[in-house]
Amino acid sequence: MCILPLALAISAAGCATTPVSAKSSGATTGTTTSAADAMTPAPDGSSQGGAAADSEPAGTADDTSVDSTAADQLAADTTPAAGDGDPAQAGPAPDGPAPTELERTGSPAEPTQAEADFNALYGGQTYNPVADPTLPAPAQVPGAYDPWERYNRKMHTFNNAVDRSIARPLARFYVAVTPRPVRLGVSNFFNNLGQPVSAVNALLQGKPAQAGHSLGRFLLNSTLGIGGIFDPASDAKLDRRSEDFGQTLGTWGWARSRYVELPLFGPRTVRDVFGMIGDAPLSPLRQVDEDATRIPLQGLQLVDVRTQLLATDSLREGAADDYALVRDAWTQRRDYQIFGDRMRDDGDQSLPDYLRDDSNPQVPAGAMPVMPTDN
Numbered sequence: 162m163c164i165l166p167l168a169l170a171i172s173a174a175g176c177a178t179t180p181v182s183a184k185s186s187g188a189t190t191g192t193t194t195s196a197a198d199a200m201t202p203a204p205d206g207s208s209q210g211g212a213a214a215d216s217e218p219a220g221t222a223d224d225t226s227v228d229s230t231a232a233d234q235l236a237a238d239t240t241p242a243a244g245d246g247d248p249a250q251a252g253p254a255p256d257g258p259a260p261t262e263l264e265r266t267g268s269p270a271e272p273t274q275a276e277a278d279f280n281a282l283y284g285g286q287t288y289n290p291v292a293d294p295t296l297p298a299p300a301q302v303p304g305a306y307d308p309w310e311r312y313n314r315k316m317h318t319f320n321n322a323v324d325r326s327i328a329r330p331l332a333r334f335y336v337a338v339t340p341r342p343v344r345l346g347v348s349n350f351f352n353n354l355g356q357p358v359s360a361v362n363a364l365l366q367g368k369p370a371q372a373g374h375s376l377g378r379f380l381l382n383s384t385l386g387i388g389g390i391f392d393p394a395s396d397a398k399l400d401r402r403s404e405d406f407g408q409t410l411g412t413w414g415w416a417r418s419r420y421v422e423l424p425l426f427g428p429r430t431v432r433d434v435f436g437m438i439g440d441a442p443l444s445p446l447r448q449v450d451e452d453a454t455r456i457p458l459q460g461l462q463l464v465d466v467r468t469q470l471l472a473t474d475s476l477r478e479g480a481a482d483d484y485a486l487v488r489d490a491w492t493q494r495r496d497y498q499i500f501g502d503r504m505r506d507d508g509d510q511s512l513p514d515y516l517r518d519d520s521n522p523q524v525p526a527g528a529m530p531v532m533p534t535d536n
Contacts, residue, residue, distance in 0.1 A: 306418065306419055313484070320425065329471075332467040332468045335468055347461065348469070349389055353392075356376070359375045366412045371404070381399065410432050410435065466525075
């Protein structure tokens, strides 16, 4: 009787270690041990193996639940999210530049109709408007010859001060108080007085037809135009053409001359200084001996010239370098005045309108009260 309790205790101890070995050896071993324990009676009339069997499935169920949870988590980590492999089902893209046609579809975008037409004409070359070989060569404008720039800039500052304080206010006052028809008549009168000088210089330049043109204009305006106040010559297709001795010297070969700015006279070249000295004795105003008559007429002519230049003031406002602007513009216009006839004879129609205009709004030699040629 004493041996039976000892055997039962050893059997119970063996059953307690069976679930651990069952876990390591598989479900079959655990199942066999539980069946054997179930056949062993317990001291209290119940089966000892039944308790072990009751605890065994519980432990196995817990392990199976943990294992299945880990498997589900692993499957969730490895399963691609909806839209990961399909760009069409993907969510909104992060902020950044929109993909190009080549990046989205793997093929370049179709050319536009303009690009297709250009490729058909020029063989698919990339058009570069800066280096287009079909464009004409840019115009070559000769630069001013200005070795006396330091002096010229100082004189330009002085002339601007005189202009701002005296000449421009007088011109604006003249415009304000004088009706436009009267101002036009004054301009016609002084322009007509310059036609004899223009006729002489045209003849010196070997252009007798233009000399006759200028002389006929002077005679027509002086008679039918009542001393040149009206301009019937323009209605008769006798357009105004201005020539001076400075242009004559340029035609004779003095093409390049030093730029110089004179007090009150403004922009000139050394060639034009000699030209003024040559034109002064031919000026009709300088033939008037009465100072009381000549000087007011010369002053009115200076005001008239400055009035014609009022339109250019807006072009000079805000210029980074007013001196360079005036110098280059005057030099370019002067070159066209000297060599423009040659370009017109060659059939060049590319001259802008302001260069084709033969009006010459600059201080004429006859407008100055004192000249080196005066006795």
